[in-house]
Amino acid sequence: MKRLTKNKYVPLIKILLLLTVFIYSCIDKTEKKETPIYEEAVLNETDKKEPIKKLSAGAKLFIQCAACHNLKKGEPNKVGPNLNGIFGRKAGSYEGFIYSDALKVSNIVWDENHIRNWLEKPSDYIPGTTMAFIGIANKEQQDALIKYLKEETK
Numbered sequence: 685m686k687r688l689t690k691n692k693y694v695p696l697i698k699i700l701l702l703l704t705v706f707i708y709s710c711i712d713k714t715e716k717k718e719t720p721i722y723e724e725a726v727l728n729e730t731d732k733k734e735p736i737k738k739l740s741a742g743a744k745l746f747i748q749c750a751a752c753h754n755l756k757k758g759e760p761n762k763v764g765p766n767l768n769g770i771f772g773r774k775a776g777s778y779e780g781f782i783y784s785d786a787l788k789v790s791n792i793v794w795d796e797n798h799i800r801n802w803l804e805k806p807s808d809y810i811p812g813t814t815m816a817f818i819g820i821a822n823k824e825q826q827d828a829l830i831k832y833l834k835e836e837t838k
């Protein structure tokens with residue numbers, strides 16, 4: 685009698701074990717579904733046409749300027765003025781933008797040298813400027829950004 689009742693439960697226990705294994709494997713799969721592509725999404729916002737790997741060094745550096753500056757003709761001013769045609773342009777002269785007095789009276793005509801010094805640390809080069817940007821100390825990065833600006837602001 686005793687043996688018979690024991691045997692009755694064996695298949696039930698087997699099924700329970702199988703169910704437990706099955707449920708565990710399901711949980712594992714759902715947890716592995718995360719694929720973060722956050723960085724790519726952020727960069728694509730700035731330059732929708734080109735995928736992340738194709739951006740030049742200068743284009744990547746400009747991402748930090750893009751919050752405040754447009755580059756192309758006819759595009760609106762942002763927090764900072766549109767930089768179209770910046771090389772050869774008199775500082776503080778872009779139409780429709782309200783500049784600081786410091787920049788307006790600076791008497792600078794932007795060339796490579798002025799832009800380099802400006803990028804190095806704007807608040808040191810033209811004290812009183814309202815451009816809130818810490819600066820880029822690395823010379824190679826300055827080179828890359830200047831090259832990019834030359835091409836993109838034509």
Ligand code: HEC
Nearest residue numbers: 748749752763764775776777783784787813814815816817
């Ligand atoms: C937080 C916003 C902000 C960021 C970021 C910023 N700028 Fe500016 N930029 C300004 C403002 C505001 C001015 C006008 C400054 C003034 O009137 O004193 C300006 C002015 C300039 C000018 C002079 C324009 C003119 O018409 O004389 C240049 C060149 C320039 N920025 C380049 C850059 C570059 C390159 C970067 C990225 C490395 C950058 N800026 C990042 C806000 C910004």
